[in-house]
Amino acid sequence: MGAPLKRLCTICARGGSKGVPGKNIRPLLGKPLIAWSVEQALSSGLFECIAVSSDDAGILDAAKKAGAYLLIERPPELATDHSAKVPAILHAVSTAESSTNTKFDTLVDLDATSPLRSELDIIKAVELLEAGHCESVITGSPARRxxxxxxxxxxxxxxxxxxxxxxxxxxxxxxxxTFDMNASIYVWRRDAFIQNPSVFYPTTMLYKMPEERSHDIDTALDFKIVELMMAPQRGGSADPFDLSGRVAIVTGAAGILGRRFCEILAVRGARVAALDLDKAGEVAAELKDKFGAAIGIDLDVTDQSACRDAVEQVESLLGPVDILHNNAASKGPDLARFFDPVESFSADVWRRVVQVNLDGYFFMAQAAGPRMASRGRGSIVQTCSIYGILGPDQRIYEGSEYLGMPINTPAVYSASKAGVCGLTKYLATYWGAQGVRVNTLTPGGVESGQNEEFSRRYSARVPLGRMGTPDDMAYALLYLASDASRYVTGHNLVVDGGLSAW
Structure with missing residues (x-):
């Protein structure tokens, strides 16, 4: 096998639209029109570089916030009402190769006014070019006439x-x-385009797209039509739980709940970065096998600089982070010491648990939150515990075991989890004006290795009469991570079967 192909995506957007002034930065379902194409390019996972070319500073700023890698100031002579698009693309390619010191193999141009295309359309159009013997691929939909x-x-x-x-x-x-050219996606072999910049060649092929993904925005009416097609309500997709095109980070990803949390986000379309002290790669491999794009990063969340590096790595590989789920938790290096009574509890164990359960949440939020705020969107979800808001009933621990040893809920666990609730409220008010939501997910007791006696005693304290399952918590996470909760922030969602209602 040869070396992987290097791919460049260009998005060319002028600032001088006459039909709809400011068209390329006009909001469409809550985000600038240009942002949809940038995010689709990122979601495809295909490109070493995504370059946006424009003569308008507002367009370039919106593209940067959406995650574009390279911003190119287009020369005035290539940005008039009569300028052809191909010379602008050629200029963008030349600038991108010079700026990145890279000779690309495949060139893709996405029209900034075609937000209905899917990430899969981009992937399949590129596959058609790279699998065949053609110089270019265009996209089109079946013609009505x-x-x-x-x-x-x-x-x-x-x-x-x-x-x-x-x-x-x-x-x-x-x-x-016959087909209507929908001007949505153009794909070229780089050398063919550089030698003869054109749309059509003798070997040009067509990638067929359905009409419902081929509507181009050129007028104010087009905006309304596309909004109706994309969503029944402003600010969300037709399915508010849909996470397609979004990037999610989950810490503590290799745990019993963490694996299910990663999976539910991936099922709903998110590209997931699984982070854990170890086994993150194992989780990511499972996700990638089932759902596509996913990465794993081994991370100690108590290392502040490592948290920053991890978020940087996620954004460079998957795209801008939309969801952060702070879910890492620790019982310290010695499980037996974690269950010691208050009177003899070790200071070292106390500090280690607090470092993971609370410090780590702050460090990850500190690394991801400002990026979200700069883009005007994001959801941070932090896992608490029922014993962060209630004191434990000591009676349920009589005869109870976890992995074969007597258990209790230590004070450090309650204290660190209570701190999570306070941190959530602080961050919710700190970033709320920038469109970043921060909420707490508080699970009740979840079956995870306790003995039968514990399960019996705990379930007797729960109105629904049972312990929780990973699925019970995963669906609650999906709600908080998605647009279904778009007006919810600073909230603690308690999923405990009614335990706290007694």
């Missing part, structure tokens, strides 16, 4: 005639299929 039957051309003398006369085609089913 055919030049063989009902498309006519106006002649100089004022008469009309069918666009393709004299073909001998008399039945619609005998006519070759």
């Amino acid at each position: 055919s030049p063989y039957f009902n498309l006519v051309e106006l002649q100089p003398n004022g008469t009309v005639q069918i666009s393709k006369p004299g073909t001998g085609v008399v039945r619609r089913q005998d006519a070759p299929p």
Whole structure:
């Protein structure tokens, strides 16, 4: 096998739209129009570089906030009302190769006014070029009218005639299929484009897209049509739980709850970065096998600089982070010492648990939150515990065991988890004005290795009569991470079967 192909994505957007002034930064479902194309390019996971070319500083700023890697100031002569797009793309390619010191193999241009395309459309169009023997690929949707039957051309003398006369085609089913160029995606072999900058070559191929993903925005009416197609309500998709195109970080990803948390986010379309002290790669491999894009990073969340580096790595590989789930927790290096009574509890164990359960949450929020705030969006969810808001009933521990040893809920666990609730409220008010939501998820007792006696005693304290399961918590996380909770911040969602209602 040869070296992996290097791919460049360009997005060219002028600032001088006449039909809709400021079109490329006009909000569409709560984000600038240009941001949709940038995020789709990021979501595809294909590109070493995503470059946005514009003559307008507002467009370039919106593209930067959306996650574009390279911002290119387009020369005035390439940004007039009469300027063709191909020279602007050529300029962007030349600038990107010079800036990154990279010769790309595959070039992709995404039209900034085609937000209905999917990430899969981009991937499949690129696959068509790279798997075949063509110089370029264009996209199009089945034409409603055919030049063989009902498309006519106006002649100089004022008469009309069918666009393709004299073909001998008399039945619609005998006519070759025709397509409308939807100007959504263009793909080229780099060398062919540089030698002969053009859209069409003798070997150009078509990637077929359905009409419902081919609507181009050119007028104010188009904005309304596309908004209706994309979502029944402003600020969310038709399915508010849909996470397609979003990037999520989960710490403590290798735990019993962590694995299920990662999976539910991936099931709903997110690209997940699984972070844990170890086994993060194992979790990511499982996700990637089932759902596609995922990465694993081994991380000690008590290392402040490592948290910053991890977020930087996630954004460089998967794109801008939309969701951070602070879920890491520790019982210290010695499980037996974690269950020591208050009177003899070790200071070293206390400090280690607090470092993971509380310090680590702050360090990760500190690393991801400002990035979210700069983009005007984001959801941070922090795992608490029922014993962060209630004192434990010591009676349920009589005869109870965890992994074969007597258990209790130590004071450090309650104290550190209570701190999570306070941290959540602080961060919710700190970043709220920038569109970043911060909430707490508080699970009740979850089956995770306790003996039967513990389960019996605990369940007797719960109105629903049972302990929780990972699924019970995962669906609650999905709610807090998604647009379904878009007006919820600073909240503690308690999922405890009613324990706290007694």
